Amino acid sequence: MKIYMAPMEGPTGFVFRRTYNKYFGGIDRYFTPFVTGLNLGAKEKKDICPENNPGMDVATQILTRQVDEFLSVANYIHKEYGYERININLGCPSGTVVARKRGSGFLLVPEELDNFLYEIFEKSPIKISIKTRIGVESEDEWERLLEIYEKYPLDELIIHPRLRTDFYKNDIHHECFKKAYESSKHSLCYNGDINTVEDFIEIKKRYPNINAIMIGRGLLRNPFLVEEIRQVMENDILHGKENVIKKSGKNRESCDVKTEVHLTGNERLRAFLKELENGYLDSMPDGEKNTLAKMKELWVYLGEVRPEHKKALKEVKKAKDLDEYHAAISSILI
Ligand SMILES: Cc1cc2nc3c(=O)[nH]c(=O)nc-3n(C[C@H](O)[C@H](O)[C@H](O)COP(=O)(O)O)c2cc1C
Incomplete structure (x- = not known):
């Protein structure tokens, strides 16, 4: 299958x-x-x-x-x-x-x-x-x-x-x-x-x-x-x-061309999110604004299975720039 x-x-x-x-x-x-x-x-x-x-x-x-x-x-x-x-x-x-x-x-x-x-x-x-x-x-x-x-x-x-x-x-x-x-x-x-x-x-x-x-x-x-x-x-x-x-x-x-599966749990998720963010920054005009919007869009889904992080997820949603976004997700993906 x-x-x-x-x-x-x-x-x-x-x-x-x-x-x-x-x-x-x-x-x-x-x-x-x-x-x-x-x-x-x-x-x-x-x-x-x-x-x-x-x-x-x-x-x-x-x-x-x-x-x-x-x-x-x-x-x-x-x-x-x-x-x-x-x-x-x-x-x-x-x-x-x-x-x-x-x-x-x-x-x-x-x-x-x-x-x-x-x-x-x-x-x-x-x-x-x-x-x-x-x-x-x-x-x-x-x-x-x-x-x-x-x-x-x-x-x-x-x-x-x-x-x-x-x-x-x-x-x-x-x-x-x-x-x-x-x-x-x-x-x-x-x-x-x-x-x-x-x-x-x-x-x-x-x-x-x-x-x-x-x-x-x-x-x-x-x-x-x-x-x-x-x-x-x-x-x-x-x-x-x-x-x-x-x-x-x-x-x-x-x-199967993946190269990073040796990383575990949150370590892999963090590395994935970082590379995703860099990819968006490189590929979109008006990099930071659009990148922030893309990362927030993904976090709507990631957040659905992390209800215990309600407060931090709210901070992600409110983040005005990538620094604020990084601060918010750091307490979720420890
Ligand atoms: C935000 C969003 C965008 C979607 N865009 C497309 C699309 O471009 N083409 C398509 O065939 N289906 C699209 N879909 C439907 C999905 O491909 C899929 O059929 C639907 O989400 C049900 O599968 P899931 O329960 O695994 O998510 C979209 C769904 C969502 C939530």
């Missing part, structure tokens, strides 16, 4: 991905936050280009309902960067995106989606995977969507089993994922609410033969989560329980 890092507009740009890969690793494939439009902008190129994603398997994600936009980006990343796959975002729940029938809004017009997929599968120079929700407002929409997805030779079907109206909350619709698990010919990836090792074990029990899991907020809250999950996988191999999981050992070696 492979492990993917979810695309997250904001937190998981290239500086985060490459620093995470160096300090924690264990990720078989990284997905870029979505790109849009006919041509990639400078910021998008910087995020996607192989030089900024060294030693990592990266899939570019696109948000579109236009065949020409899709083909323009797919051709560009194939020719310029040598990428062999692209992922389509059919999950974004944001109001403005949905209003333009993109992201999860594209699920509102299944016939148009079907036509779009028909055309791009005819013409795409590279493999196509889909990351989808199960519908917009009702579980009843899923059957039709699944029927459409079954018609095409997808590289992989990544399912976040929530409706658009659930946004990132509410219970997971396991019945819908199960329907795909039992009937789909596609290689499946499960995504949603894997925040602890126990969550992973539960998913593995429910869906032992899926190809991959994708983790987003869980690894922002606890960057050690993937390592903890890998340990469970390795124990299963040792005890001969899981032949599917054995495959992941090989995949892992190929993506």
